[in-house]
Amino acid sequence: MFKIVHREEMAGGTVILNEIDAPLIAKKAQPGQFVILKATETGERIPLTMADTNPDKGTITIIYMVVGKSTALFRDLKTGDSFMDIIGPLGAPTHLEKMGKVVCVGGGTGVAVLHPITRALKQIGNDVTCIIGARTKDLLILETQMKAASNHFHVCTDDGSYGHHGFVTQVLENILKEQDIKLAVGIGPVPMMKAVCNITKKYNVKTLVSLNPIMIDGTGMCGGCRVSVGGKTKFACVDGPEFDGHDVDFDELMMRLRAYTEEEKMSNTTYCQATKA
Amino acid sequence: MSTPTSKTEKTSRQPMPEQEPHIRAKNFDEVPLGLTPEMAMIEASRCIQCKKPACVEGCPVNVDIPGFINHIKEGNFTAAITKIWEKNSLPAVCGRVCPQELQCEGNCVLGKKDAPVAIGNLERFVADYERKNKKASLPPKAAPTGKKVAVVGSGPSGLTVASDLVLKGHDVTVFEAFHKPGGVLVYGIPEFRLPKEIVFSEVAGLESLGAKVIVNAVIGRTISLDELFEEGYEAIYLGVGAGLPTFLNIPGENLIGVFSANEYLTRSNLMKAYRFPEYDTPVIKGKNVITLGAGNVAMDAARTALRLGAQSSKIVYRRSRDEVPARGAEVHHAEQEGVEFYFLTSPVKFSGDKNGRLTGMTGLKMELGEPDQSGRRRPVAVTGSEFDLDCDLAIIAVGAGANPLLTRSTKGLALNKWGYIVTDEKTGKTSKKGVWAGGDIVTGSATVILAMGAGRQAADSINNYLAVGW
Ligand SMILES: Cc1cc2nc3c(=O)[nH]c(=O)nc-3n(C[C@H](O)[C@H](O)[C@H](O)COP(=O)(O)OP(=O)(O)OC[C@H]3O[C@@H](n4cnc5c(N)ncnc54)[C@H](O)[C@@H]3O)c2cc1C
Ligand code: SF4
Ligand code: FES
Numbered sequence: 001m002f003k004i005v006h007r008e009e010m011a012g013g014t015v016i017l018n019e020i021d022a023p024l025i026a027k028k029a030q031p032g033q034f035v036i037l038k039a040t041e042t043g044e045r046i047p048l049t050m051a052d053t054n055p056d057k058g059t060i061t062i063i064y065m066v067v068g069k070s071t072a073l074f075r076d077l078k079t080g081d082s083f084m085d086i087i088g089p090l091g092a093p094t095h096l097e098k099m100g101k102v103v104c105v106g107g108g109t110g111v112a113v114l115h116p117i118t119r120a121l122k123q124i125g126n127d128v129t130c131i132i133g134a135r136t137k138d139l140l141i142l143e144t145q146m147k148a149a150s151n152h153f154h155v156c157t158d159d160g161s162y163g164h165h166g167f168v169t170q171v172l173e174n175i176l177k178e179q180d181i182k183l184a185v186g187i188g189p190v191p192m193m194k195a196v197c198n199i200t201k202k203y204n205v206k207t208l209v210s211l212n213p214i215m216i217d218g219t220g221m222c223g224g225c226r227v228s229v230g231g232k233t234k235f236a237c238v239d240g241p242e243f244d245g246h247d248v249d250f251d252e253l254m255m256r257l258r259a260y261t262e263e264e265k266m267s268n269t270t271y272c273q274a275t276k277a
Numbered sequence: 278m279s280t281p282t283s284k285t286e287k288t289s290r291q292p293m294p295e296q297e298p299h300i301r302a303k304n305f306d307e308v309p310l311g312l313t314p315e316m317a318m319i320e321a322s323r324c325i326q327c328k329k330p331a332c333v334e335g336c337p338v339n340v341d342i343p344g345f346i347n348h349i350k351e352g353n354f355t356a357a358i359t360k361i362w363e364k365n366s367l368p369a370v371c372g373r374v375c376p377q378e379l380q381c382e383g384n385c386v387l388g389k390k391d392a393p394v395a396i397g398n399l400e401r402f403v404a405d406y407e408r409k410n411k412k413a414s415l416p417p418k419a420a421p422t423g424k425k426v427a428v429v430g431s432g433p434s435g436l437t438v439a440s441d442l443v444l445k446g447h448d449v450t451v452f453e454a455f456h457k458p459g460g461v462l463v464y465g466i467p468e469f470r471l472p473k474e475i476v477f478s479e480v481a482g483l484e485s486l487g488a489k490v491i492v493n494a495v496i497g498r499t500i501s502l503d504e505l506f507e508e509g510y511e512a513i514y515l516g517v518g519a520g521l522p523t524f525l526n527i528p529g530e531n532l533i534g535v536f537s538a539n540e541y542l543t544r545s546n547l548m549k550a551y552r553f554p555e556y557d558t559p560v561i562k563g564k565n566v567i568t569l570g571a572g573n574v575a576m577d578a579a580r581t582a583l584r585l586g587a588q589s590s591k592i593v594y595r596r597s598r599d600e601v602p603a604r605g606a607e608v609h610h611a612e613q614e615g616v617e618f619y620f621l622t623s624p625v626k627f628s629g630d631k632n633g634r635l636t637g638m639t640g641l642k643m644e645l646g647e648p649d650q651s652g653r654r655r656p657v658a659v660t661g662s663e664f665d666l667d668c669d670l671a672i673i674a675v676g677a678g679a680n681p682l683l684t685r686s687t688k689g690l691a692l693n694k695w696g697y698i699v700t701d702e703k704t705g706k707t708s709k710k711g712v713w714a715g716g717d718i719v720t721g722s723a724t725v726i727l728a729m730g731a732g733r734q735a736a737d738s739i740n741n742y743l744a745v746g747w
Contacts, residue, residue, distance in 0.1 A: 024499050038456060044548070044557040045456075070557055085456040087493045216548070219454055219495055219682050221520040222540035226531060233524065233531065238682060252531055255633035259533045263559035270554055 001082040002037075005059060011139045015065050015109055016075050017051070023058030025088045031116040032094030032210065032242055035060065036218045038085040039073040046070050047215045049241065050089070051112035051142075060088075063112035063141065069267040076275075090218040091241045094120070094208070099182035102126045103175055104150065105168050105196050107133050107188025111142050113210055114187045119149040121185075127151050129179075131171045133188075137162035169195045176203040183208070186245060190257070194250035201246055209245035211236045213256060228252050290392035291320040298613040302583045305468045305551055308610055309373075309398075314354070317402045321349035324394045327386060332396060335384035337730045340364045342381055342396055349399055358407040361400060362416060366440045367433060367729060369408060369475045370462060372401025374573075375726050376604045408478060418486065419446035424743045427452060427510040429496045429683070432460020433725045434516035434716030436483060437732030438739070443488040445740050450510075451483075452494040457547060460518055461717075462725070464547040465539070467577050469584070470607075473546075497683035502712065512711050512739045515698065516732060519717035521678035525569065529627030530673075534561055534635030538574045538674035545581050563670025566590045567638055569624055570674035571600075572722075576607040578672040579616045590616045591666070595623040595643055595656050621645070621656060625663060627671060637667050677722045684718075697721060705735030710747055713739060 006019035025035060034049040052061035066075045077083065094117050102121050106114035111132050122128045130150035134140040135158045147153045154171045155163030164171055169192075175181065176199065184207040186196035193209045200207040213225040213236050220238035227236050230247035234240065294310040295301070301308050312320065324346045332342045341360055348357035361368045377383070377397040385393035407413055424447045428435045431453040443449045457463055459476040484490055494500060496517075505513055522537030524530055541560065544550040548558035566582040568575045571594035582590045592611070594601065597620050601608055612618070621643040628637050642662035645654035679696035691699040691708035698707055698714040705713040715731030717723055 024494075028499065042549070042556045073557075085493050087454070087456070087495060087499075089498060090495070216540060216543055217455065217520075219498075219520070220680055221522070222543055223522040223524065223537040224540040226524075228531060233526075252633070256531065256533060258632070259561070260559045263553065267554050267557060267559075 001084060002086045003082045004077055004079050007077075007079045010063070010141045011065075011134075014139070015063060015141055017061060017063045018074070018077070019054075019059050019061045020083065020086065021058060022060050022086050022088075025086065026053045026055050026058050026060050029053045029060060029089035030093035031096070031120045033089035033091050034218070034241060035062070035086050035088030036090065036215065037062070037074070037083050039070070039077060039083055041084060043073060043084065044070045045085075045087075045216060045218075046074075047090070047212070047218055047237070049091075049113040049210060049212075051115055053116075060086075063109055065109045068264045069271040072268070072271055072275075087218060090237055092239070094242055096120050096124055098125045100127065101129070101179055101181050102183045102185070103129045103131065103172065103181050105131045105172055105184065105186045105188070106146070107168060107192040108139075109141065110188030110192070110210070111146060114185065115142055115145055115149060117185055117187075118146065122149060122151065129175060129181075130154070131156065131168045131175075133157065133168040135159065167195070168192065169199055172196060173199050176200065176205060181205050185209075190250055190254050193245060193248075197245040197248070197250070207245040208242050209248060210241045211243060211248065211253060212241070213253060214259060227256075288319060288323050290323065290395055291316045291398075293395070293398050298610075298615070301469065302580075302614040305584055307472055308469055311405055312398055312402045314352070314402075314406070317349050317399055318352060320395050320399060321346045323387065324350070325387070331384040331386055332381040332394070335380040335382075337380065337724075337726045338364045338733065340381075340400075345403065346394065346396070346399060349403060354403050354406045355412045357403040358413050361403065362413075365726075365729065366437055367479055367725075368400045369404035370433065370471060370479070371726055371729075372397050372399075372404055373471050374466060374604075376724060378605045380726070408475070415486070416444055418444050421448070422446045422743065424448060424512075425450070425508075425510045426739060426743075427505045427513045428516065429513065430454075430460060430516035430518060430716075430718075431458035431480070431490065432516055432518050432716060432728060433462060434518075434728035434732040435460070435514065436479065437729040438514045438516065438713075438715075438736045439488045440483050440486065441733060441736035442739060443483065443486045445736075447740075447743065449488040451488060451490045452496050452500070453490065453492045454495040455547065456492050458490050458492060460516075464543045465574065465577070467542065467546055467581050469580070470577065495682070497686040502683075502687050502709075506711065512713065512742060514705075514732070514735055514739065515683070515707070515712065515714040515718060516716045516728065517680065517683055517718045519677040519697075519722045520680040523673070523676045523678055525624055525673060525675065527624060527626050529629060529635070532627055532629040532635045533633050534563065534629075534669050535627055535671045536561075536673065538568075538570070538578050538672050539677070541578055541672045542574070542581065545585070551581070551585060560585070561670050562586050563668065564588050565666075565668045566670045566672070567666060567668040568592050568672045568674055570594065570676070571596075571608075571618075572602045572674065572676075573604060573607055575672075575674035576603045576611045576616075578674050580611055580614060582670065582672070583614055583616065587670070591619055591668075592616055593619045593622045593624060593638075593640060593666075595621065596653075597621055597645060597656075600653060623656070623658065635669055635671060637665050638671055639663055639665050677717075679718060679721070695721070703734070704738035705731055706738060706747075711742075
């Protein structure tokens with residue numbers, strides 16, 4: 001059992017932060033790695049990239065958006081409650097290198113995943129520009145943390161309620177035009193990562209993305225997480241989750257993420273009815 | 278050799294009572310219902326107690342078969358289970374999944390003229406009898422040695438090592454990557470063939486002997502082998518199985534509805550997708566299902582699909598019926614339940630609709646050509662024989678490979694060219710000091726009993742090492 005020692009609600013309760021007691025994982029985890037969590041005996045195994053770890057305290061932090069039954073189950077766990085199973089750290093850590101000017105672009109809860117990577121890139125001496133975005137001001141997360149983790153900081157909202165009015169990609173393009181960027185890191189919803197890569201391709205800037213396909217074991221045993229990268233099939237759980245975004249077939253990824261749309265709807269409706277009753 | 282008396286020869290092999298095919302094809306309950314004590318005793322009386330029993334030679338772990346059968350004949354089921362336990366710690370499992378027709382029963386002298394003694398069914402009977410009645414006393418446990426042993430992987434191989442060594446007084450901890458122990462017995466083999474309750478009761482028995490089982494521990498990620506040594510483990514056994522799915526590398530393989538057998542069976546068995554939405558993990562329920570391959574894994578997948586509501590479930594296999602590697606009973610059960618077989622057919626490509634969902638597979642007819650090195654006639658494609666089959670679910674069950682997660686993250690472990698761990702044949706020792714390996718991660722996908730046999734051998738060697746050194 002893995003106990004929640006701290007819990008926060010963000011973005012008006014749609015995004016949840018859990019700090020969880022998991023000393024073995026906390027000791028090992030590096031930026032870019034993920035865990036698989038299962039809340040109850042009958043629950044699903046859900047992969048989430050860690051937003052933070054505290055090896056001294058023995059805790060890991062996850063931040064997730066409530067989108068379906070499984071994340072609703074997670075949301076309903078209070079401080080002091082426990083996840084039944086957590087497995088990790090899984091996946092390959094981010095390859096961190098001092099390159100010079102780096103830009104980190106985050107959207108939605110992808111910002112949570114981007115945070116430890118941004119911090120580490122800055123720590124090893126890169127000049128880090130960070131761009132984060134959300135649909136609207138209330139949905140922005142980790143603004144202060146991201147500001148602290150970077151050298152230059154930009155915020156965008158699609159509706160203009162805060163910061164730059166527009167998409168992260170517009171700010172990104174301006175930066176790429178003006179500066180000699182060595183590396184881009186883009187983490188967020190698949191369409192956002194695809195858009196980021198389309199722009200960085202134009203400027204020939206290598207771009208890392210972190211992929212979130214459906215997973216079961218997270219150890220390379222089922223192949224359910226397969227993605228096409230550079231025309232080859234890769235298992236995101238062991239070969240990734242980070243890949244060179246210019247090689248990723250994002251359309252296929254989006255398609256495969258829709259495999260269980262019907263089942264998810266059904267699960268969610270049953271759960272909502274049950275919790276109301 | 279003793280001569281059979283005409284009287285005993287006349288008793289015919291007791292058929293195993295089973296659920297009716299049309300009923301069982303819609304549920305996940307076990308197919309065979311088990312022998313009654315009376316049937317078991319009659320069946321046991323068929324054994325002529327050979328002086329040089331050929332059946333024992335055919336058994337990879339040399340169970341004293343006539344010995345335990347004689348106890349059954351006399352109605353002493355507790356003595357029978359104690360006899361089996363001397364060599365085999367998981368008889369309830371082996372009685373159900375061993376390829377008896379290639380091992381003990383295939384060698385039984387009665388089989389020359391008549392049906393062989395139903396050794397598997399008898400083994401299963403006594404194991405089930407003991408699980409229900411709990412009369413046998415547990416094997417004696419040696420005084421604690423204070424030596425710590427780590428077993429990585431909780432499949433049949435790891436469980437055997439753990440139970441052997443805990444009885445020798447060692448302090449044994451089993452580390453399992455999944456959230457439930459049992460390996461393939463839990464995530465791969467379906468409930469209708471091996472009820473999970475049996476595996477969990479075996480694991481509970483192991484824990485009651487004093488072994489610790491830690492789930493959610495991916496060795497090589499959560500903890501490395503070297504860290505285990507630092508924590509005071511003196512010997513480590515690797516029984517991590519052959520957990521790498523093989524794909525076909527044909528067009529359309531990433532469409533929604535194409536699964537590796539590992540994923541399909543793990544969803545259904547371990548995650549209990551067959552009880553969705555009571556359990557949260559879904560699986561695609563195909564109407565027209567194609568399974569590629571014809572081993573035990575393929576039979577399990579094709580039969581699971583029927584139980585999940587498929588209207589048609591086809592096995593597509595590139596060789597002919599004679600080469601089918603699955604247990605005889607599985608092929609028979611699959612056919613009874615309505616699984617159709619397409620022999621000498623090779624998959625060419627998958628096609629899908631605009632949403633990326635699988636709609637069909639193109640197959641190619643094969644014919645048997647010249648014998649290859651193994652002496653088997655090689656299937657060769659018949660040009661222009663492509664044909665289409667409708668399907669909305671395809672399961673690829675053409676074998677498994679060595680999962681590199683642990684082996685690649687461990688220094689000093691010699692691997693062969695396919696990535697399997699190289700070990701000493703007699704002891705299971707690897708090239709890394711203090712590390713043993715066995716089961717599918719050494720042999721490639723094989724059988725439960727071979728994985729257990731390798732475990733027993735390694736356990737003996739580990740015990741010896743803990744007393745006298747490498
Ligand atoms: C669907 C299916 C049906 C089968 N049917 C039969 C049959 O009827 N008869 C028969 O004899 N054989 C059958 N087999 C084959 C048989 O199950 C295997 O040969 C046998 O289970 C191998 O045992 P093992 O202990 O070596 O490995 P496994 O049973 O594969 O167990 C390995 C365990 O190690 C764990 N593991 C892997 N990596 C790590 C790690 N890094 N850290 C911690 N744990 C790890 C895995 O999660 C797994 O639980 C079947 C196999 C399948 C897949
Ligand atoms: S099971 Fe068959 S081979 Fe074995 S002792 Fe009995 S009759 Fe002989
Ligand atoms: S999640 Fe199973 S192989 Fe990646």
